[in-house]
Amino acid sequence: MSYRILETDDIPGYLRERGHWDDATDIGVREVSDGNMNRVFLASSADGTRSLAVKQALPWVRVAGPSWPMSPDRADAEARAYAQVAKVAPDKIPAIHGYDPENHALVMEDMSDLEVLRTRLNEGEPYGPHTSARTGELVAQLSFATSDFGMESAERKALIAASVSPELCKITEDVVLSEPYIEHEHNHWHEQLDDLAADFRADARLRTEVADLRHTFMTSAQALLHGDLHTGSIMVGEREGAHVVRVFDPEFSFVGPVGYDLGLYWANALVSEERARALGTLSDHGDQLRLSWEAFESEFRRLWPTRVDTFFDDAYLDRFLRRVWTESLGYAGTEIVRRIIGFAHLTDLTTLPDPVPASRRALLLGRELIVRREELSTPEHVRALL
Numbered sequence: 260m261s262y263r264i265l266e267t268d269d270i271p272g273y274l275r276e277r278g279h280w281d282d283a284t285d286i287g288v289r290e291v292s293d294g295n296m297n298r299v300f301l302a303s304s305a306d307g308t309r310s311l312a313v314k315q316a317l318p319w320v321r322v323a324g325p326s327w328p329m330s331p332d333r334a335d336a337e338a339r340a341y342a343q344v345a346k347v348a349p350d351k352i353p354a355i356h357g358y359d360p361e362n363h364a365l366v367m368e369d370m371s372d373l374e375v376l377r378t379r380l381n382e383g384e385p386y387g388p389h390t391s392a393r394t395g396e397l398v399a400q401l402s403f404a405t406s407d408f409g410m411e412s413a414e415r416k417a418l419i420a421a422s423v424s425p426e427l428c429k430i431t432e433d434v435v436l437s438e439p440y441i442e443h444e445h446n447h448w449h450e451q452l453d454d455l456a457a458d459f460r461a462d463a464r465l466r467t468e469v470a471d472l473r474h475t476f477m478t479s480a481q482a483l484l485h486g487d488l489h490t491g492s493i494m495v496g497e498r499e500g501a502h503v504v505r506v507f508d509p510e511f512s513f514v515g516p517v518g519y520d521l522g523l524y525w526a527n528a529l530v531s532e533e534r535a536r537a538l539g540t541l542s543d544h545g546d547q548l549r550l551s552w553e554a555f556e557s558e559f560r561r562l563w564p565t566r567v568d569t570f571f572d573d574a575y576l577d578r579f580l581r582r583v584w585t586e587s588l589g590y591a592g593t594e595i596v597r598r599i600i601g602f603a604h605l606t607d608l609t610t611l612p613d614p615v616p617a618s619r620r621a622l623l624l625g626r627e628l629i630v631r632r633e634e635l636s637t638p639e640h641v642r643a644l645l
């Protein structure tokens with residue numbers, strides 16, 4: 260498994276070799292990797308008229324180095340997910356100029372004129388009217404198209420097989436869907452959360468509910484997911500007066516339960532709300548779960564008449580959407596919990612002057628979402644918990 264690991268100075272030559280840049284103008288390159296996993300470079304012409312982004316997966320976790328090996332095939336999963344989204348929602352992802360499977364490198368649109376949603380929220384800005392609606396719509400468009408409603412059975416079986424992603428799914432199964440509820444060296448938390456962390460580990464009912472969500476994650480091959488749909492995987496901004504929303508980084512993509520994508524987004528929205536409450540900057544945070552759900556549901560219902568298998572009737576659609584709603588709440592709860600007492604925490608909370616009150620509120624909310632998900636049947640019921 261040896262391939263060419265690209266350094267900043269290699270990028271101009273690489274882009275030319277691959278046919279992405281045919282003129283001889285100087286190409287300036289800077290590395291902007293700020294995630295944990297991969298390297299990202301931005302290449303631009305001296306006059307600023309042309310630019311591209313290059314993302315390469317290394318055979319290890321970038322921030323850990325070779326001591327934490329990780330298959331670079333995650334870049335294949337990312338390219339595959341982008342290819343599926345490009346068919347149904349091309350305006351909600353970066354334009355993809357090419358994928359080089361030999362070197363696990365993706366060449367795409369430079370989005371540096373946009374801003375990562377989490378960064379913007381952490382600075383106290385609101386979501387704005389379109390962010391959650393576009394995100395909910397994207398989940399509906401991708402999940403409908405890659406479900407048995409939108410795709411012929413044989414083609415879908417091939418997609419399921421091609422999208423199996425054991426290494427990245429195992430990360431989620433461990434880090435999100437079990438470790439926070441047991442003693443594990445990965446877990447850490449603020450010392451003033453000792454009591455809640457211990458309560459959560461001792462809570463048998465909570466553990467059984469998480470086991471149920473974990474098993475659904477492992478077995479429910481409903482549709483192709485983004486797999487890591489948090490506010491750090493969304494860029495927003497203005498282009499020519501229009502609000503732009505771009506979802507990126509689908510390297511955790513696999514065929515799983517649709518509620519996992521919505522739930523991750525909801526968890527991050529709810530945590531951003533706790534941050535804003537703590538800082539006195541609350542604005543539209545409380546609307547985002549409802550807005551994304553409404554957009555998801557109405558887009559899914561809009562697509563329903565185009566389904567390829569009409570044995571699935573309208574009453575089944577209602578049942579399916581109800582199940583997605585319930586599972587989304589559960590996954591939202593698990594994502595909140597793991598971001599506070601598990602392995603990887605959120606800057607939304609860690610950068611607060613006193614993260615404890617907001618973290619306690621969020622943890623308790625997370626537990627309620629997990630254990631009471633069956634009885635919480637509307638966005639208003641979720642608001643009532645707050």
Ligand SMILES: Nc1ncnc2c1ncn2[C@@H]1O[C@H](COP(=O)(O)OP(=O)(O)OP(=O)(O)O)[C@@H](O)[C@H]1O
Nearest residue numbers: 291292293294295296297299312368369370371508
């Ligand atoms: N197409 C792009 N245009 C501009 N900037 C980008 C682009 N893609 C990524 N970036 C920048 O690089 C950062 C890391 O990208 P990305 O999240 O895809 O990498 P990652 O290593 O998979 O991250 P993570 O560890 O969160 O999974 C982004 O937060 C963003 O700042």
Ligand SMILES: [Mg+2]
Nearest residue numbers: 294296508510
């Ligand atoms: Mg990533």
